[in-house]
Amino acid sequence: MTVAGFQIPDRRVAWRWARENLFDGSWNTALTVGMVVLIGVALYGVGNFVFASAEWEAITANRKLFFIGAYPRDEAWRIWAVIYVLAGLGGLSWALWSRISPLLAIGGAIAMIPVFVFMAHGEVALLTLGSLAAFGGGYAFGKTPALSGRYRNTARTVAVFLWIASLPFSWVLLDGVPTRLWGGLLLTMVLTVFGITIAFPFGVLLALGRASTFPVIRLFCVGFIEIVRGVPLITILFMAFFLLPLAIGPERTILFGIPVTGVDTATVQRALAGIVIFAAAYLAEIVRGGLQAVPRGQTEAAKALGLNTFHILGFIVLPQALRAVIPALVGQFISLFKDTSLVLVLALTDLLGAARQVSAQPDFIGRQAETLLFIALIYWIVAFNMSRASQQIEKNLGVGER
Amino acid sequence: MTQDQMSGRDGEKRVGTRNIIEARDVEKWFGDFQALRGITMSVKEREVVVIMGPSGSGKSTFIRTINRLEEHDKGTIIVDGVELNNDLKNLEKIRSEVGMVFQQFNLFPHLTVERNITLALSHVRHFKKADAHDMAMRLLERVGIPEQVDKYPAQLSGGQQQRVAIARALAMQPKIMLFDEPTSALDPEMIHEVLDVMRELAETGMTMIVVTHEMGFAREAADRFFFFDEGVIVEEGTPEHFFTNPQEERTKLFLSQIL
Numbered sequence: 001m002t003v004a005g006f007q008i009p010d011r012r013v014a015w016r017w018a019r020e021n022l023f024d025g026s027w028n029t030a031l032t033v034g035m036v037v038l039i040g041v042a043l044y045g046v047g048n049f050v051f052a053s054a055e056w057e058a059i060t061a062n063r064k065l066f067f068i069g070a071y072p073r074d075e076a077w078r079i080w081a082v083i084y085v086l087a088g089l090g091g092l093s094w095a096l097w098s099r100i101s102p103l104l105a106i107g108g109a110i111a112m113i114p115v116f117v118f119m120a121h122g123e124v125a126l127l128t129l130g131s132l133a134a135f136g137g138g139y140a141f142g143k144t145p146a147l148s149g150r151y152r153n154t155a156r157t158v159a160v161f162l163w164i165a166s167l168p169f170s171w172v173l174l175d176g177v178p179t180r181l182w183g184g185l186l187l188t189m190v191l192t193v194f195g196i197t198i199a200f201p202f203g204v205l206l207a208l209g210r211a212s213t214f215p216v217i218r219l220f221c222v223g224f225i226e227i228v229r230g231v232p233l234i235t236i237l238f239m240a241f242f243l244l245p246l247a248i249g250p251e252r253t254i255l256f257g258i259p260v261t262g263v264d265t266a267t268v269q270r271a272l273a274g275i276v277i278f279a280a281a282y283l284a285e286i287v288r289g290g291l292q293a294v295p296r297g298q299t300e301a302a303k304a305l306g307l308n309t310f311h312i313l314g315f316i317v318l319p320q321a322l323r324a325v326i327p328a329l330v331g332q333f334i335s336l337f338k339d340t341s342l343v344l345v346l347a348l349t350d351l352l353g354a355a356r357q358v359s360a361q362p363d364f365i366g367r368q369a370e371t372l373l374f375i376a377l378i379y380w381i382v383a384f385n386m387s388r389a390s391q392q393i394e395k396n397l398g399v400g401e402r
Numbered sequence: 403m404t405q406d407q408m409s410g411r412d413g414e415k416r417v418g419t420r421n422i423i424e425a426r427d428v429e430k431w432f433g434d435f436q437a438l439r440g441i442t443m444s445v446k447e448r449e450v451v452v453i454m455g456p457s458g459s460g461k462s463t464f465i466r467t468i469n470r471l472e473e474h475d476k477g478t479i480i481v482d483g484v485e486l487n488n489d490l491k492n493l494e495k496i497r498s499e500v501g502m503v504f505q506q507f508n509l510f511p512h513l514t515v516e517r518n519i520t521l522a523l524s525h526v527r528h529f530k531k532a533d534a535h536d537m538a539m540r541l542l543e544r545v546g547i548p549e550q551v552d553k554y555p556a557q558l559s560g561g562q563q564q565r566v567a568i569a570r571a572l573a574m575q576p577k578i579m580l581f582d583e584p585t586s587a588l589d590p591e592m593i594h595e596v597l598d599v600m601r602e603l604a605e606t607g608m609t610m611i612v613v614t615h616e617m618g619f620a621r622e623a624a625d626r627f628f629f630f631d632e633g634v635i636v637e638e639g640t641p642e643h644f645f646t647n648p649q650e651e652r653t654k655l656f657l658s659q660i661l
């Protein structure tokens with residue numbers, strides 16, 4: 001049976017395929033049977049653990065620790081405010097640049113069910129529902145006739161500015177609580193998102209500097225990139241922790257709107273500085289690849305029109321270079337998201353730190369399997385969605401590309 | 403203008419008396435390799451000059467020195483009264499007055515046809531959006547593809563892309579147009595649509611330097627003809643001179659190969 005060129009194997013075909021590939025000869029038959037048994041045992045083991053012997057108490061009793069660490073409950077409204085703003089903005093942007101297919105909406109709704117069953121109870125459930133409503137509201141607003149029609153381009157520009165503004169806004173709001181109390185998924189997300197977004201412009205500048213015709217600039221950029229890439233992140237984190245205060249001084253110093261040092265509260269900021277340095281070097285190499293992928297004829301055509309260097313970079317070279325490396329950029333984003341778990345060495349309680357704390361609690365001593373499985377699931381959910389989002393962005397931007 | 407002499411085979415277009423391009427003893431090295439070995443050429447207003455010559459003879463390098471995509475190492479180049487050198491303050495302004503069309507089109511693939519044409523209008527000429535749009539539409543009509551305004555370059559045929567590239571260059575209202583083998587990357591059936599646009603442009607009195615091996619175009623549109631080889635001008639003259647009575651052995655050999 002063929003539908004539009006696709007073979008749909010019926011039972012006979014499947015059986016023949018199995019016979020030719022799985023059971024051709026006694027050696028392959030033995031292998032197949034052996035593997036089936038092994039997989040079965042493994043599945044049984046995991047299933048038995050997850051559904052029978054595991055004490056998920058360790059998770060449910062520590063929900064707050066996993067998600068926000070020591071952030072005080074009374075101040076949690078700050079986090080919710082940030083979530084609401086980002087959810088609304090996310091819905092708006094989704095509407096402005098794309099649309100949500102019914103399939104995706106249904107899938108998303110189904111995916112939310114376990115969240116409400118296992119994670120969000122009481123007021124948290126209400127607040128979570130509220131943030132979904134904020135997303136929907138933003139989406140509906142973006143789909144109003146005015147915004148999806150006449151004012152679409154203006155709305156898109158405004159949305160981009162709102163996203164940029166949302167970063168300092170979020171930080172200031174969250175910063176009402178000393179950063180040493182931040183933890184769990186909150187801390188992981190803060191380190192990742194701020195790390196990447198602050199590092200990004202530096203990465204682009206480093207990549208451009210590396211391609212510069214001024215030897216001093218080029219040498220500095222090459223030196224920075226190669227030195228940072230030659231040192232493990234964990235070392236950079238330690239250096240940021242111990243050397244940065246020496247370099248910048250012990251007083252409270254403001255860098256890019258973020259207080260970087262100042263007595264004992266600054267561990268998160270120092271870790272962030274280390275992550276920024278690390279990410280900038282890697283992003284620079286990715287962007288460099290993108291710059292090299294833009295044919296020389298593009299710059300020449302732009303020059304021939306009388307465009308100046310900044311116009312050429314901003315309108316011709318960077319848009320093409322960055323578009324070409326979106327998958328690599330998202331890959332870097334995802335790997336940084338996971339790498340932030342190294343801040344554990346600075347005694348910060350990120351997602352991994354939370355897991356370790358829980359398995360040290362008297363009630364849950366030795367419950368590593370549960371906690372690690374749980375955070376692995378969270379890491380996976382976030383990373384998976386990032387990767388899906390990147391494919392979506394690529395598709396949306398891909399219009400008219402070669 | 404009263405001083406202008408009649409020229410061109412059809413006798414309609416008037417070639418000016420003023421040299422809008424003056425190149426004297428231009429030399430260019432790429433490392434140890436000398437690509438231009440003393441090129442002297444002047445081009446008058448509204449003149450159409452065709453350059454031919456074997457591959458690697460320095461044709462591209464020479465016309466690229468005229469909008470300073472290549473910096474020459476020796477000699478002088480004066481474009482519309484401005485000498486090109488490193489002291490030049492306003493290179494962008496000079497460049498915006500010299501349009502260039504490339505063999506590979508070099509359209510901006512991430513921008514629509516309209517944006518390709520209006521980008522420099524907005525940011526170099528500071529046109530308002532509506533004015534830039536009008537200009538783009540006018541030029542697209544002139545090159546015969548107004549209906550393609552919202553497409554992306556990849557959605558067009560080669561001939562259409564090259565016509566957009568010509569429209570893009572013309573949008574800056576250049577005084578001079580440089581063409582570097584504009585039809586060499588095209589399928590044969592698309593060559594004529596680009597040549598038609600160029601012929602029409604020549605008739606309206608645009609100053610043009612065209613590197614091409616299209617004999618038909620050269621015969622009809624060229625006022626003067628240059629033959630390059632190994633970085634020097636081997637022979638120059640009117641098209642008749644070339645087609646009926648070339649003097650140099652190298653010219654004869656080359657012409658016999660491509661005719």
Ligand SMILES: Nc1ncnc2c1ncn2[C@@H]1O[C@H](COP(=O)(O)OP(=O)(O)O)[C@@H](O)[C@H]1O
Binds near residue numbers: 432435457462
């Ligand atoms: N950027 C460059 N670097 C080194 N050599 C070059 C460069 N551009 C051109 N050349 C050399 O200069 C010579 C003339 O090139 P070009 O002007 O492109 O020739 P044409 O256009 O007549 O085919 C060739 O031998 C070519 O290899």
Ligand SMILES: [Mg+2]
Binds near residue numbers: 461462463582583
């Ligand atoms: Mg050439």
